Amino acid sequence: MTTKHVCPRCESNKTGTLTQSPVPGVWEVYHCEECFFTWRSTEPDFITDPAKYHPEFKLSRADLDKSDVMPVVPPLRRR
Numbered sequence: 001m002t003t004k005h006v007c008p009r010c011e012s013n014k015t016g017t018l019t020q021s022p023v024p025g026v027w028e029v030y031h032c033e034e035c036f037f038t039w040r041s042t043e044p045d046f047i048t049d050p051a052k053y054h055p056e057f058k059l060s061r062a063d064l065d066k067s068d069v070m071p072v073v074p075p076l077r078r079r
């Protein structure tokens, strides 16, 4: 199933299905292209439902615009 979902954290509809359960129809994992949040369909509604997601952990478009780039992975240490 590739139903579009609204991101619980930033409420963007630019989301997609990241993966599905090995046994079809048990769960799916979705991701948000705006804030990179990922969530599983079977998590509690305070994680999956934008209206019930904890307000202190919400991100707005303005928050995303002023945030720095995703931290890069540092170079591997060589021995």
Ligand SMILES: [Zn+2]
Pocket: 007, 008, 009, 010, 011, 012, 032, 033, 034, 035, 036, 037
């Ligand atoms: Zn998001």
